[in-house]
Amino acid sequence: MERTYIMTKPDAYERGLIGEVISRIENKGYKITDMKMMNLDEAILKEHYAHLADKPFFPEIVTYMTSGPVVGMIVEGQNVVTGMRNIMGPTDGLEAASGTIRGDFAHNKNENIVHGSDSVENAEIEIKRFFG
Ligand code: IDP
Ligand code: MG
Numbered sequence: 001m002e003r004t005y006i007m008t009k010p011d012a013y014e015r016g017l018i019g020e021v022i023s024r025i026e027n028k029g030y031k032i033t034d035m036k037m038m039n040l041d042e043a044i045l046k047e048h049y050a051h052l053a054d055k056p057f058f059p060e061i062v063t064y065m066t067s068g069p070v071v072g073m074i075v076e077g078q079n080v081v082t083g084m085r086n087i088m089g090p091t092d093g094l095e096a097a098s099g100t101i102r103g104d105f106a107h108n109k110n111e112n113i114v115h116g117s118d119s120v121e122n123a124e125i126e127i128k129r130f131f132g
Pocket of ligand 1: 049052057060061090091109110111112114115116118
């Protein structure tokens with residue numbers, strides 16, 4: 001069974017949307033097989049967002065992602081990597097369609113409620129990163 005790494009971001013915690021994200025995952029028929037609340041530091045964010053570490057907006061990402069707890073999850077299901085990306089919507093909450101998590105709850109390109117792995121290969125790397 002395919003699996004992916006999903007993580008609610010600090011705005012989901014602050015706005016009381018963790019349950020909403022979990023419900024959407026479960027309503028789709030995916031199984032959450034592990035879950036934990038964590039506080040991230042800059043070092044792990046530099047690793048997790050290595051593809052963005054040299055961008056001018058990287059400090060904003062660090063400020064945002066360290067502003068409160070995240071909830072990391074291992075989610076299993078058929079084609080779950082692509083399926084979760086579809087449920088989440090594109091990165092920018094302004095461009096994401098209504099009905100997607102980001103389209104329904106996010107207002108910009110940084111604070112966008114939820115992370116989801118972008119490939120099966122990265123899913124395994126991210127699961128290892130956060131669950132060991
Ligand atoms: P993704 O989360 O949809 O996979 P990525 O390009 O991998 O998007 O970016 C990771 C995270 O970095 C985004 O979810 C968002 O929080 C933040 N981010 C990406 N691009 C920008 C930007 O142009 N400005 C501000 N934050 C950004
Ligand atoms: Mg990404």
